[in-house]
Amino acid sequence: MLLIRCPYCEEERPELEFRHAGEAHIARSSEMTELSDDEFEKFFFVRQNPKGLIFERWRHIHGCGRFFNAARDTVTDKFHLTYKAGEPKPEITLMAPAEPAAWANREPSELNVDMPSKEGGR
Amino acid sequence: MTETFRMAGAGRLTPAKAVRFSFDGTSYQGVAGDTLASALLANGVHLVGRSFKYHRPRGFLSAGAEEPNALVGVHRDAARRTPNVRATVQEIYDGLSAVSQNRWPSLAYDIGEANDLGSPFFSAGFYYKTFMWPKAAWDKVYEPFIRRAAGLGVAPDEPDPDHYSSLYAHCDVLVLGGGAAGIATATAAAASGARVILCDEQAEFGGALRFETGARIDGKPGWDWAQASVANLKGRENVRVLTRTTAFGYYAQNLVGLVERVSDHLATPGDQPRERLWQVRAGKVVIATGAIERHMVFADNDRPGVMLASAARTYLNHYGVAVGRNVGIFTANDSAYAAAFDLKKAGVQIAAIVDLRDDPRGAVIEEARGLGIEVLTGHTVTKTGGRLRVSSIAVAPNAGGAARVIPVDALLMSSGWTPSVHLFSQSRGKVAFDDATQRFLPGQYAQDCVSIGACNGTDTLDAVIEEAYAAGENAVSGTKVLRPAATTSENWTGGMLGAAPGAGPDDTVKAFVDFQNDVTAKDLRQAVREGMRSIEHVKRFTTNGMATDQGKTSNMHGLAIAAETLGKPIPEVGLTTFRAPYTPVTFGAIVGHSRGSLFDPTRRTAMHGFAEKNGAVFEDVGQWKRAWYFPQAGEDMHQAVARETKNVRRSAGIFDASTLGKIEIVGPDAAQFMELLYTNPWAKLEPGRCRYGIMLREDGFIYDDGVVGRLADDRFHVTTTTGGAARVMNHMEDYLQTEFTHLKVYLTSISEQWAVIAVQGPKSREIIAPLVEGIDVSDAALPHMSVREGKICGVPTRLFRMSFTGERGFEINVPADYGEAVMEAVWAEARKHDACLYGTEAMHVLRAEKGYIIVGQETDGTVTPNDAGLDWAIGKKKTDFVGIRGLRRPDLVSGGRKQLVGLKTVDPNVVLEEGAQIVATPGQPMPMKMIGHVTSSYWSPNCGRSIALALVVDGRDKIGERLFVPMPDRVIEVEVTGTVFFEESGERLNG
Amino acid sequence: MTVSQATRRPILAGRQTTTPNATVTVAPPASRLSLRVPAGTVAAVSKALGIELPTRPKASASANGRHALWLGPDEWLVIDESGADLAGLLGSVADFHSAVDVSHRNVGFIVSGTGAAMTINAGCPQDLSLAAFPVGAVSRTILHKIEIVLYRTGEAEFRVECWRSFADYAFTFLSAAARDGSS
16 A cells, blocks of 8 residues: 655645546636537547546545546556646656665655746646 | 383483374374474384375474475364474374374275376376376266375364454564574664564574574573563563464565464363464564574485484484484585584494585584594495385485495484575565575565575674674664574585485486475486476476475475586576465465454444344345345245235335445535436436436446435435445546546535335325424425435434336435334334345345336446436537547447337246347358347236346337247247336326 | 323433443434534624634534534534523524534434543544544544544543434444444
8 A cells, every 4th residue: 555645734634535536637617618610529538548647636535535647657566746636747758667666755855856936838 | 112212311301201103093192392203213213104196104294384395284183184384393182182184094004006007107297198088088087086196184074163263463573583683683673773574484583593403592401591582571561572483474564374283282272272373574684594404315315314404403402303213414515514413422222424515624523423424435335224114225426336334223314404585585575596505595685675694695603693783683674682602513514405316317216305296316417308308398398396394394405406517607597486375375364354254344324123023035136135035924925025015016116225324425516427427418407306326437338326315406316226325426536536636526425324114105195294293294395306304213314205116105214323222113003014034035026117217227237318218318418428438439329229128928827037139040051140138027916927137239229029038948929119118108107 | 182292212322331431322412513614704603602603623622511513614513411492592693604403313422431432443444542532623534334423522531423213223232332432
C-alpha cells in the first residue's frame, strides 16, 4: 500500500483513503455544444496512457474529500508530486527514469521540479 | 516410548515439564519448549515423510524455517487440519496430533516408492514432454493423474473455525530477525527513545546463538546475553518485541508484512486469534535475517538421519537431543567441526569428519584430531547406505579411488552459509555477487533499509555487534551507545557451491539439490543440455527452488550447477527473483477479520426491525437488506406479490424507501448547479415543487435518475437510486470541485439522515392525514410532485407528494432514529384503510405496469434519454449540461438504436425471461440476428397478464408488430407495445 | 385527534464491549451539523456557534461538550453532546455557507483504554501514535471496510463516528478488535 501526499491535508496518507479519477488537465469546455466531433472525441475518449510520467487526478475520498492532481510514474508507481486542483501543470524536466522510485519515495525537493508561477500555464 | 536420545544435562529445556503428543497415531513424550522435530528426535524418530515426486523416505534436514522435508499435518480436530506444517517450527503441546504426508498405506511401506525405481520416467521437464498428446487425453487421463499424484498434504474440508486478527502498526525502526545482530541493533535504536519493533520467527530470541556455544557477548555466553538484552527491551515502553512472528513480505515505502502465530503452540488457544497479520510502516527497516546453512550435494543425501550440521547443534545445545549415537560429518568448511566437538563433548561418538578440502588448516582441525576424531581431508562422501534411516556412508578420495564404508546413524553436513537476502531482494534492492566469498550480498538499496550481520556477509561476531549498533544508532539519533565486547571461537566462512565429487556429470546418482521438489544435480544439468540458458528457465523446467521452501537451501547449489554446465560464471547466469511470502502464509491470516458478518457491511434501514416483525423476506440490494415481500400464512412469493400489487391499487400500501440516496444541495447557485448536472430545467421550479431528474455522463448516456424537491430558492433535496447514491455524490463533487468552481454551492449526503416511508395508493392521503401537522395534504394544496416541511407524529418531516406506482402517493422523510416509530404509527392508520405492507418485488411490478424505468435495469450505461423514451425530460432551451454534447454524437442521433418498448406475449400467461434476446423472425439459421433484449418482465396482477419492457432496435417504429423470443425449448411470440400497461391516462396520480 | 409523539430509537443504544485492553461504548445521541463554510465566512460562523472553527488539517476545537472537527479545507463536523439546535444558531449568518443537520446520519462510539489505539489500528491504516495523532486530532479515514471520522479525545480515548447503517459493522469490528488486542 502506497502513501500518497494529500496537498490539502498536507501529509502522506495511506492509499486506502484515496481513489483514482483519471487523467488530469483535460478541461471541459464552457462551450460544449460548439465542439466538433473530433474535438469531443479528444476530450472524452482519447487518453495518453503513457509508459512513464502521467498527470492524473485523485480524490482523497475517505479523507478531506478533495480532488487533486498528481504526477506519477506508471512504471514505478512513484508519485513525483501532488498538487491542488486548479494549480497549473508543473514542468517536470528530470525524472530519473531508471530508479525504482516508488520504492525509494524520494522527496519532491530532490527532483528537478520547476513549478511555474500560477499566472503561467492554465 | 521414552526419550532415549534426550541427553542429561544438555540443552535449555526443563525435563520436568513433560508434554505428550502423537505422531501417526503413536504416543510420545516430549518436553515443554520442544518443536515437533526435537521431540521426535528425542524419541529416535527420523523418518517423518515421503518426498514429493519419488516418495523417498525423508527426515529432518534443518532445525528451522528453511526445512524442506519434514512437512507434516497437524490435526486439532476435524476442521483444524493444517497440512504442510514444518515439524522444525511447530512447537508441541499436550495432545498435539501430527501425521505424516504423501504416503500410502504407511510411512514405512509406501506404494509410491515405485516412482523412485521408475525415476528416469520422472526426469526434469517430464510433465512438459510426457503429456503432450493425444490432446483428448488431457482432461480424462493426464490431469486427473497429475492432480492425484501431485501436491503435499490434505486440506481440511470444513470451514476454518479459528479467527484471525490484523493490525496496522507504525514505528521508527523495524528490526527483522532477533539473532545477535537484531537484538544489538534494537538495543542501540531503543536507547534514543525511538519506536522500535523487533520480530523473530522463533519462539525465543537468539537466532544462531541457540547453537553457537562458542559465542561470548558482554562477558556472558551469547544465549544468556540475548535473553538478558531482550528482557531489557521488553521492559521499554517504546519497544515491541514479537516472537513467533515471520516477516514474509517487504513492500513499497517500507511497508513490511508480518505474521504472528499467536496460538498454534498452545494446547488450548481459548479466545485468542490463531494468527495476527501485521502491516508495519517503518521509518527505517533493519534486516538482520542471518544466513542459512547449505547441505552437501552427493548421492542419496536425502536419507533420514542426514542433516545440516547446525541443525544437529541446535537439537543438542538448545533442546538437549542427540541426533544419533555414532555420527559422521561431511563438510567443506570449518563451521561443521563445532558440531563434532559439541556432540563429542556430550558423549556422542564421531565416526569421522570427511572434509572435502584437500588441505584445510587451522585450530579446528587440530582440535578435532586432539579430541581423537578421525579427519579425512580431500575426501568426499560418495553415497549413503540404509533404507528408512542412514546406516553407513561410503567415503572416497576426491580424486577417485577405493571407497571405504563407515557405519553411522546420522550424517551432518555443511557446504557453507547462504546469506538470507530474501527480504532485501523483496525491497527491490539489487544483490551483488561477491567473488571472493562466492555469495550474493546486498548491493544497491532501493528503500530506506539496511542489512546487518550474516545476511550482509559480516562474518565475525565482533564485527556483527559493531555493525548492528552502528545501524541502530544511525537509524535514529546517531548518538553513540556503548557496545558490549563480543568474541567467538567459531568461523562461518568458506565452503563450496554445487555437487561434490562423486555426483559429477558422469555419475548417474541421485544427488539432491532441492529436497522438497525432488530436483537432483542431474536434472539441472539435463535442463541446460536441453537448451535452458537463463536460471529462470532452468528453475521452471526443473522446478528447482519452486516449492514452499522457495529454495532456501537449494538456490545457490542449483545456480552453481547450472553455471558450471553452461561454462559461465555465476553472476552471468543470474539469481532468480525472491518473492513474497518468505514462508507460506495461511489464507486465514490474509483474510483476517474479513469473514462472516465482517466480510462486507450489511446495511439495514431504521425500519428493518419493523419489517422483520411483520414477516418480511429480505433481498440483498448491494450492501442493503431490503424487504422483498411480506408473505402471509400459506403464501408463496408469487401469491404475496400478487396480493401486494393489487392491494396498493385497490386501497394503499406502505413501503420502506429509506435506501434511496439523498443529497442536500445548498447555496445561491444551487439551481444553476442542478441545471448543469441534470438534463432538466430547474431555474423555474418553484420552491415546494418536485421534478423527476435525469443525470447523464458526458457521453450522453443515462447515469442516474430520481425525484428532486426544491425546498427553498437555495436548497434542493435530491434523491438518487439506491445503488447510485455514492457514485452520484462523487460525480457531483467532481464537477463542483474541478469544473464548475465558480458556483456557490455545497453538497451534503443526507441518505442516512432521513428514513423514508412511502405511502402509495388511493387511500394514501387518508392514512397520513391524521398524523401530519402543519401541512395541508389536500390534492389542491399538495398536488402530485410537491414537497413540504412540517411535522408528522410530532417530529420533523420532509413530506413529498410523489409516486413510483402511478397512484396518489407520499414519501414521508423523518430523521432516521424516528423512522421505526413513525412507521408503526403510519401502519396503525393504514390498517384502518385496508392497506398492506409491500416490498421491493411489488414495487418493481407496480412501476413496470406504469412503464417507469429503473436505472441499471432498463439502462446499462449505453442508453440515452431518447432510447428510454425520456426526451421530454431534456430542457430543450438549455445551452449546457453534462452530456449535452455527447447526446449529439452521430451514433446517438442516427437511426437503428435500441429503444424502450413494451412487450406483450401473445399467450398472456407466458412470462418472458429477463435478458432474453429478441429476433424478428423465428427459424433463422444460427446465429440469429438479435434485435433486442428483455429488460424487465413480470406477471402483472393488475393487468391480469404478463408484461415486459425491452430494448428493441427502432422499437417505437415496431409498435403493433410481432417479434419472437427464442428459448432453448420453444419460441415465444410477442407483440410490441407502448411502455405503459396500466392506466395510460395517468389520472390516478392526481387522486 | 391526538397523535402520539414518535420517540427516538437510536441504533445500538447502550451497547458496550469491555475487554482488558479496551472498552467500546455506543455514544448517546447528539446533535450534529455538516458544515461547509468558505474562508471568508468562517469567523461569522465561529461566532454564531461559540466555537472557533479550526482551519489547520486534522485539527479540532472543543468547548462545553461542543466539538468542531476539521474534515476538509471548507468542511467541518460539529457535534454537540447536549443535543442543542445547532442549525438554529446559524440562522443569523447571512453569508453563503451550508449547514445541514446530520444528527441522525451518524452514530458515535467511544473507544477507550490502554488498547484503544490498537483496537482502531486493527482496521485503520493511519499512524495513531501521540506524535502523529495527538489528543484533539481528527480525520476522516477508513476502518477496515467502512469510512469513519476518527477524533482523539484523550491519550487513551477516541470517538469514532460512522453512518447509521454502518454502525452495526463498526461496533462488531471494534468489539472483535478489542478482544483480539495484542497484550
